[in-house]
Amino acid sequence: MEENPVSLLEDILKIYTPSGREEPLSKFLAEKMKNLGFKDVRTDRVNNVIGTIGSGSPSILLCGHMDTVPGIQPIRVVDNLVFGRGAVDAKSSLAAMIMAASRLIDKGDFGKIIVSGVVDEEGTGTGIRELIKNDVKTDYAIFGEPSGIESITIGYKGRISLTIICKTASVHASAPWMSQNAIEKAFEVWNSIQAYVSERKDGNSRFNSLTACITKIRGGTAHNVLPGTCRITTDMRIPPQMSCSNVYQGIMDIVGRYQSDLSFPKMEIEVGDMTEPFETDKNSLIVRALTIAIFEIMKKRPLLLKKTGTGDMNAFGHAFKVPVVTYGPGNPHLSHTHKEGIEISEYLSSIEIYHKAILNLNKFYQANK
Numbered sequence: 001m002e003e004n005p006v007s008l009l010e011d012i013l014k015i016y017t018p019s020g021r022e023e024p025l026s027k028f029l030a031e032k033m034k035n036l037g038f039k040d041v042r043t044d045r046v047n048n049v050i051g052t053i054g055s056g057s058p059s060i061l062l063c064g065h066m067d068t069v070p071g072i073q074p075i076r077v078v079d080n081l082v083f084g085r086g087a088v089d090a091k092s093s094l095a096a097m098i099m100a101a102s103r104l105i106d107k108g109d110f111g112k113i114i115v116s117g118v119v120d121e122e123g124t125g126t127g128i129r130e131l132i133k134n135d136v137k138t139d140y141a142i143f144g145e146p147s148g149i150e151s152i153t154i155g156y157k158g159r160i161s162l163t164i165i166c167k168t169a170s171v172h173a174s175a176p177w178m179s180q181n182a183i184e185k186a187f188e189v190w191n192s193i194q195a196y197v198s199e200r201k202d203g204n205s206r207f208n209s210l211t212a213c214i215t216k217i218r219g220g221t222a223h224n225v226l227p228g229t230c231r232i233t234t235d236m237r238i239p240p241q242m243s244c245s246n247v248y249q250g251i252m253d254i255v256g257r258y259q260s261d262l263s264f265p266k267m268e269i270e271v272g273d274m275t276e277p278f279e280t281d282k283n284s285l286i287v288r289a290l291t292i293a294i295f296e297i298m299k300k301r302p303l304l305l306k307k308t309g310t311g312d313m314n315a316f317g318h319a320f321k322v323p324v325v326t327y328g329p330g331n332p333h334l335s336h337t338h339k340e341g342i343e344i345s346e347y348l349s350s351i352e353i354y355h356k357a358i359l360n361l362n363k364f365y366q367a368n369k
Contacts, residue, residue, distance in 0.1 A: 003036060003102070005351060006082070006344060009095045013075050013084035019067040019123035023047045026066060029117050033098065037105040038115070046130045049117045053101050057139065058365040059112040060286075060358060062101060063131075063312065064094025064144030064328070065121030069336045080344050087342040089335035090121075093144025093328030096347060100354035110362045114138060121312055124273065128312040132319045140286040140323050140361060142354070143313040146330035147305060149346045149353070150298055152290055153326035155306035156314050157207065158238035158277035160248060161215075163231055164189055164255075165268040170221070170228025179226055183219040185265050186230040190214070192254050193234070200242070207306040210247065212236040233272070237308055240277040248274065278314040279306065284323035285368065289360035293353045327353075 015025040026047040033041045038051030049066075073085040082092075094117050101113045114136060118127030147153045166186035169179040193212060200210035212234055219230035238247055248271070258264045280287060282304055294302040317324040329350040334340050 003032070003099065005095065005099045005348060006077075008032070008099065009082060009087075009092060009342075009347065010075060010077070010084075012091045012095055013082070013086055016072055017067050017086070018070040019120050022066040022119040026117065026119070029066070029098070033115070036098070036102040038102070044130055044134060046126050047119050048127050048130055050131075050136065051115050053105055053113045053115070054110055055112050056109070057111055058285075058361055059114065059138040059140070060361060061136065061138040061141040061316070062097040062113060062115045062144070062354065063128075063141060063316070064090055064097055064117055065119070065127065065312065066091070066094065066117045067119055067122050069122050071338075073338060073340060081341045082344060082347070083339075083341035085340060087340050088146045088330035088332070089340070090145050090328055090330075092330055092342045092347050093146070093350070096329065096350040097142075097144055097354055099351045100358070103351075103355055104358065110358060111365070112138070113358060118312065125275070125312060125315060128315045132315060137320050138322065139365075141313065141316055141325075142286070142290070142357070143311060143316070143324065143326040144328040145311060145326045146332040146335060147327050148331065149329050149349055150294060150300055151303040151305050151327075152287065152294070153305045153307055153311075153313075154282055154287060155207065155240060155279035156277065156311050156326070157240070157308050158242075158244050158314060159273055159275045159310040160236040160238065160244050161233065161272035161274075162236065162251065163233045163270040163272065165270065166230045166265050167267075168226075168228050168265045171226045173224045173226050176226055179228075180265055182227045182230040182265065186219070186232050186267075189255065189258055189267065190232055190234070192258075193251060196250055196254060197236070202239075206308055208239045208241065210236070210239060210242060211308070237310070238277050240279045242277070244274045244276050275310050275314050276318050278317040278324070280317065280323045280325055285361060285364045286323045286325055286357075289364055290325060290327060290353070290357045292360050293356035296356055297349055297352050
């Protein structure tokens with residue numbers, strides 16, 4: 001079945017899919033992929049959609065996410081642009097992957113392609129964790145995110161989300177000597193964590209630096225009551241030369257020193273997320289295959305990016321120890337904005353690039369056997 005690439009993208013954009021509400025799009029894509037000729041098309045228990053083309057080696061996962069951040073945005077086509085929530089982040093990548101893979105149906109020996117649209121990438125990563133749990137393992141993987149048509153993301157930092165909870169006896173503010181201020185004590189701990197982080201900064205590279213910031217604070221009950229509880233939620237980004245477990249242990253050592261002081265209030269630490277950093281060797285076959293594909297289509301050698309954010313490729317790469325990159329059309333600075341839109345020409349070029357990258361990968365893989 002022939003499919004118009006732009007029509008497919010518009011249809012996908014019309015289905016509103018904030019994290020947790022991806023099921024309608026999952027069902028739509030499952031039916032679309034079956035009609036295009038994908039085999040073994042299925043949806044799993046969390047509403048990931050998965051389809052296969054070809055068989056044998058090398059195997060490659062093309063993975064994009066179906067969810068978006070909240071916020072309905074009207075679908076508009078203006079000149080060379082398609083506007084809509086998810087046009088950049090990252091429904092254009094997913095649509096391009098489906099179209100690129102579909103062009104290889106019944107086209108000979110190119111290995112095995114698994115295409116998946118996953119849920120909850122903008123949330124807590126439920127979708128990618130379910131793929132890993134179900135052992136959807138391949139030799140290589142490309143994750144669809146807006147790197148820009150002429151750039152490949154080969155590295156993401158890791159992430160730890162921690163909440164520091166400090167509790168004291170709450171008393172009237174007119175007698176502060178009768179207790180300890182939970183907010184002030186929580187910030188004592190936070191200042192020590194900041195010092196720990198500062199010692200692990202690389203002045204020449206943000207990517208190689210440990211960073212941390214406060215993202216939420218909650219404390220106090222009234223203007224004239226000494227705070228008895230404070231919750232500070234932090235976001236820490238971990239460079240590849242470190243690990244989440246080592247950084248977490250460093251934080252717990254700091255907390256432990258405070259807790260060994262019997263005069264200091266009791267604290268609790270809650271872990272909201274722990275994702276290890278990941279970086280692919282720039283000389284891997286998948287980087288080479290995609291680099292040459294971009295050069296063939298765009299006539300320009302791509303930039304290899306190392307980003308300070310975190311993506312689904314971190315979890316997949318660590319779980320299966322395989323080369324993984326992130327690549328997709330679109331200006332990443334438009335993600336999550338009311339101006340989110342993709343150039344049609346860039347979207348169509350990305351289909352050609354994904355297609356050629358698969359063929360290049362097979363060629364290089366066979367030559368290296």
